Amino acid sequence: MDASVDQELLIAGAGIAVIVLALVVARRRLLTVRYAVGWIVLGALIVVLALCTPLIEPVTDRLGMTPTGLLLFLASGTLLLICVQLSITASGLTARQRDLTEAIALLEARVAEIEPRSPTSDTPPAGGTEPHAR
């Protein structure tokens, strides 16, 4: 077996590892099905592209790249996109958390108005919260 076949097997193995990891993590409910499906599809794509090099040969020939090089390029691009997507998700979650936090504070103040004698707990949350960038 020549080196390029070894490389393709290695990459296919990594794809299978991604699928197995996604399945294990999803079964332990650390990952929602929505995200697990995405990772499994990605892993399957890696396996297919690594083992069926004729599929990408037109591209590699045109660019003068080895199949391994092309797959590495695609992998880094995919990782970048996933990172951007996660940052967008995190920004959305932050905005939602902010809306909810403000709504809770306003509701608590209304409850205090309605029940003036109820001992609203003024004790700060354990250890307080980390200051936001100010």
Next chain:
Amino acid sequence: MTPDVLVVIPAYNESASVGAVVAGLADAGLACVVVDDGSADATAATARAAGAPVLRLPVNLGVGGALRCGFRYAVEHGYRRVVQCDADGQHPPSEIRHLLEVQESTGAHLVVGSRFVDGAPAYDVGRARRIIMRALSGIVRRRTGTVLHDPTSGFRCIAQPLLGEFATSYPVHYLGDTFEAALVAARSGYRIVEAPVQMLPRQGGAASAGPLAAVRFIARSVVAALAGLTFRIRPLAETQP
């Protein structure tokens, strides 16, 4: 009493000074609300004991988040104007009255209490801060034609309909609640004026400044200026019935 005015006091770990600030406002006949921004100390209890309603944010959101929460409270309770004021006693009630008078005489939607206007005593700020402030007010002047000598001042009066817009959309990131809010308001057609004010030294607590503060201030200012306008409000013309 000035029934249409609410003083919004964002407070983060200000239990040392917030009680005196609330008492001072009550003596001056000004209604206030304290927004406790996830403090770890007794800020909320101290403010409540001093007689102020308290909005207690369960997690720290930063000044912008605390302010928007206060604006929402003001709008829900029918107030027409808000003065935002620090919890450390830097802004005396007499100066709050002055901001309100300027708002009444000019009809502006946003009055920025400025420490650099002629007639106001100069305030001791570091050199880096002064240079950045000059740059930021240059940006405001070029983009909107409004002159703000102290665009980062956190002592301001906001009147309806701008108050309603800010209650809906107000940025939390650094300089967003001061510089960027003024810029967006000016660009959206709201009238902005600045008023000379006198600020006192802090009455308690510690200023959030350190050896690296100047460098961080510059870096974040550049990012804020480059990032530009990341939030939107309805233009003045659209808020008219």
